[in-house]
Amino acid sequence: MHLKTADVAKALNVDEKTVMRWIRKDRLPAEMVSGDYQINRVDLLEWATEHGLKVDPSIYRLLDEENVALPLLSEAIEAGGIHCNVAGSDVQTVLQNVVDLLKLPPELDPEFILQVLLAREAMGTTAIGDGIAIPHVRNPLLLQLPVPQISLCFLAQPVDFGAIDGKPVQILFTITSPTVRTHLHLLSKLAYALRDGRLRQALKEPCRIDAIMAAVREIEHDIGKGAS
Numbered sequence: 304m305h306l307k308t309a310d311v312a313k314a315l316n317v318d319e320k321t322v323m324r325w326i327r328k329d330r331l332p333a334e335m336v337s338g339d340y341q342i343n344r345v346d347l348l349e350w351a352t353e354h355g356l357k358v359d360p361s362i363y364r365l366l367d368e369e370n371v372a373l374p375l376l377s378e379a380i381e382a383g384g385i386h387c388n389v390a391g392s393d394v395q396t397v398l399q400n401v402v403d404l405l406k407l408p409p410e411l412d413p414e415f416i417l418q419v420l421l422a423r424e425a426m427g428t429t430a431i432g433d434g435i436a437i438p439h440v441r442n443p444l445l446l447q448l449p450v451p452q453i454s455l456c457f458l459a460q461p462v463d464f465g466a467i468d469g470k471p472v473q474i475l476f477t478i479t480s481p482t483v484r485t486h487l488h489l490l491s492k493l494a495y496a497l498r499d500g501r502l503r504q505a506l507k508e509p510c511r512i513d514a515i516m517a518a519v520r521e522i523e524h525d526i527g528k529g530a531s
Contacts, residue, residue, distance in 0.1 A: 305334070305341040314359040315351065329354075330427065348487060352494040353431050353467065373485060374451050376492040377519045382406070383452035383477070387510040388459040394424060397462050398438060401477050405454055416440070420477075430466035435497065435506075439478040439486070451480035451489060457509040474506055496522045 308326075312319040323340070325331035332346040351358045374382075386404050391397030395417075402417045419440045423429065430436040454477040461471035476493055480486040496502050496519060505511065505518040 305336075305343055306347065308333075308340050308342070311342050311347060314347070315356055316359070325350075332427075344487060345483065345490075348490055348494070349429070352437070352490070353428070355432065355498075357498075358491070373488045375523055376453070376489065376496060377516060377523055379451050379453040379478075379489055380455055380516070380519060382450050383454035383479070385455045385457075385510065385512045385515060387457050389456040389475075390459050391462060392460065394462060394464060395421060397458060397475070398424075401438065401454065401456050401475060404456065405477070405479060406452060407479075408449065411448075416479075424464070428465040428467075430464035430472050431494075431497070432466055432468040432470065433503075434461065434466075434470050434472055435474045435476070436464050436466070436472040437476045437478065437490070437493065439490070448479055448481045451478075451485045453478050453489060453493065455515070474509075492523075492526075495526065 306314070308319050308322045312322045315322070322331070326333045326340055326342075331342065331350050333340040333342045335341075348358060383406070384404070389397065389400050389404070391400050398420050399417055402413050402420065405413075405416065407413060407416065420438050423438065423440060428436070429438050454475075456475045456477065458473045458475065461473045464472040466472065478486065478489055478493070480489060499518075499522050501518040501521060502515070505514045508514065
């Protein structure tokens, strides 16, 4: 799951010195292993999404030990649902209300899910700018869900998530998935879709569910129906 700085440089189409600068000055998460920096693939995709950088998808092609087909982005959003006017004036209250909307199996404690999401926010904001955040658990393997989900929530009022562009958040895509591979797949597809003007335009008119889903499906069609 870890990459060397040279691998990251190739994936982001920059030189290795730039990657080192990002690690030292721009909080690109990295661990020192035997004298060399190594970057977790999940951390890289999260950081790149937050900073508006495109990542070569080849580094996320992991072995599918379970031999399970990866879901379409539209399928995950349909599973998680689109929710309007979610209340809350601070991050904790908003995430509490988001968790209450998640379709969790009875054996999963909602309070545990909330604490995991809050812990992830404490590590660094999941806001990616332009009023959008992508809350998710740090380790997808913690949530053994039967179906991966992306819950799209439109907040009743903007909330400060500490985004790098300073804008408060009003749209949340909350990802819950059973495996690292599925998590990476959905996060990369969502990051790609959010760079597309069709989805951005649909999101400007909150809770037009048909328009949002139509935009997602059009984008999926253009990228080969979400194939990994």
